[in-house]
Amino acid sequence: MNRTSQRLMRGWLSLGPRFLPFADAASREVPLSRLLRLSMFQLSVGMALVLLVGTLNRVMIVELGVPASLVAIMLALPVLAAPFRALVGFRSDTHKSLLGWRRVPFIWMGTMTQFGGLAIMPFALLVLAGAGESGNAPLWIGHAAAALAFLLVGAGLHTVQTVGLALATDIAPEDKQPQVVGLMYVMLLVGMVGSALVFGWLLQDFNPGKLVQVIQGAAVLTIILNIISLWQQEPRNPDATRFDRRIPSFAESWNAFLADGPALRRLVVLGAGSIGFAMQDVLLEPFGGEVLKLSVASTTWLTATLAFGGLLGFATASRILGRGGDAFRMAAMGAAVGIPGFLMIAAAAPLFAPMLLSAGALVVGIGGGLFGHGTLTATMRHAPREQIGMALGAWGAVQATAAGLGMAAGGVMRDVMNSAAPVLGRATGYLLVYGIEVLLLLATLLAMWPLLRHGEPPVRNAAPAE
Amino acid sequence: MPSDPDKVFPTGLTVGQAEELHSYLINGTRSFFMISALAHILAYILTPWLK
Known part of the structure; x- marks a missing residue:
């Protein structure tokens, strides 16, 4: 570890716990308002879903003139990431951590992945469509970049949603689970309907600059919403994430589950x-x-x-x-x-x-x-x-x-x-x-x-x- | 500052735990820079600057 890292680390140690993203010692009674805040990650998931199946579907075909078959293949890529949700959930269950965290690191990685996909997506789409000077670049760059962007967004949103729902199950009291599920679904719906309206309104008179602004705006909003959502939500439980516990293989765990x-x-x-x-x-x-x-x-x-x-x-x-x-x-x-x-x-x-x-x-x-x-x-x-x-x-x-x-x-x-x-x-x-x-x-x-x-x-x- | 791995600091974190928290931050920063590098390359292909 170099010197800057070391100094930063000392900084973490001397900060008050108030400024650290942990939940206070697990209280048995988690208020519904905190669960409402947790469900906000569904807003960013809904936003990404609408962007993939609705807005970009249309923009790529109508405004950018990308062949419909290529668009269909690109939009199918995020679905390919869906089956890996079981594996992500398993990895989160068996995560080793001194801090005693097993959900937050995954939600954080998922958030960064979704952010990354959205951040490069507008440029990737414009290069794919051969806009600007990108006609001079080899064709595969646009294809590869767009495919990477869609895969990243898909992988990110599936990770965030899987581990976010697992965290909700962890902290929600048994009798509040139905309300939590209701909240999660309503938030997803609000995220989808709301962002569909906003995207439609913002992209009314389309130009490439607008596309960059809208999609990158969605990327930044993803990070903001997800951080608000997971801040001080997961109680630390170092006993459950001990390094020396026996970790079953995925196959073992899956068979036991079935x-x-x-x-x-x-x-x-x-x-x-x-x-x-x-x-x-x-x-x-x-x-x-x-x-x-x-x-x-x-x-x-x-x-x-x-x-x-x-x-x-x-x-x-x-x-x-x-x-x-x-x-x-x-x-x-x-x-x-x-x-x-x-x-x-x-x-x-x-x-x-x-x-x-x-x-x-x-x-x-x-x-x-x-x-x-x-x-x-x-x-x-x-x-x-x-x-x-x-x-x-x-x-x-x-x-x-x-x-x-x-x-x-x-x-x-x-x-x-x-x-x-x-x-x-x-x-x-x-x-x-x-x-x-x-x-x-x-x-x-x-x-x-x-x-x-x-x-x-x-x-x-x-x-x-x- | 002496580094005693088991010492609990005002945050309630030990050195190991603070290191882990720090590693998440560093990984996030690294991926952020990789993403932005990629975005810049694509933006350059689209509209080359400094020409």
Whole structure:
């Protein structure tokens, strides 16, 4: 260690604890306001997600003129990072630290990764599009830089969300878990809707300088939000992060996790249901526009209705589960509510009934909210004390991969069906997707049946971290 | 200042713990510089300055 480092280190030692990012000795009662602050990392995650699936998707194709196939490949890269969430969670569970920290270092690294991806992204995109003088540079530089930027943002947001949810599970008292899950989902939704509106407004009259400002602004906001979110949240517990404890291998730990009762079935149910709800995500607006001939304003309203349904779902689930309801019953209810919702959306095409479409979007939103809340709350409740990170990593890996695949599959299926066999006109592809979603949700309900009949096993992680 | 690895300083941290905290800061700074170097290279490809 050189002299500057040594001097800085002395500085840390003489600072008052007030200025250090640790939580005070673990209090049993963590107030909801602190959990609200913790949930702010979801704002930055939502912002990055919207940037990837919404804003940049459009900007790259329309304003920068990048080929659509290349854009699709680039936007698929962050989904590739999703399955590694289980590994990140495991590494966080088994982190060795003298300080007794195991969540904050990972959230910090994830934050820096997401920041880094966003910081280089605007330049990477402009070079990819051959703007300015970059036409003279070899083509691979733009490709490699853009791919790196998307991978970094994906890896960063998956790490932040996985370990952030694990930290929330660590510190939230058992009886507040449903409210915490509700907070997390509402914050994610607020982050997504809010930043979609702000990005749209800021990029109205597009120019390259604006793109740099907006995306780098998002990068800085990521750091600010995440630091506010994790400041003095994690209590230090050096005993749990001792250097000399036995660390199982990932395979060992994973097998132990799956051996615990119906863990695998829970993941399968989660995957099927998530695909079921995600396939319509990018289709709702074009369905309204293309088939029901709605204006852009009305189709935007559809998405808002869907989001509002989601809020209703989260609120209902928080209230019922907060009173001690069964989380899996709640998820099953979500799937059961989603089925009539999709039938209503599909029926809106032959009946030419925009009102039915709005009502269907609301019902699907509620169903998706109940399902998401139910599965996450169940994951938190069942997570073994020593494997909280891995359990939430597995939940996130399955959920995010399924959502990404579902969204892509929905778009591809519609296009293929509409060009191969448009027996019902433009509606054919959409109706096929809605039909498959209904079937997937039915399959989810069937697979869930044994989970409901066994009821909830006794809760294991009752005591918060000491 | 004597460095006794087990001495607890006013923060409640030992030397080892302060070193660990410091390492997180240094890693963050290193990655920050790598990111900014990369961003500068890309920006230079886009609009070369000093020409």
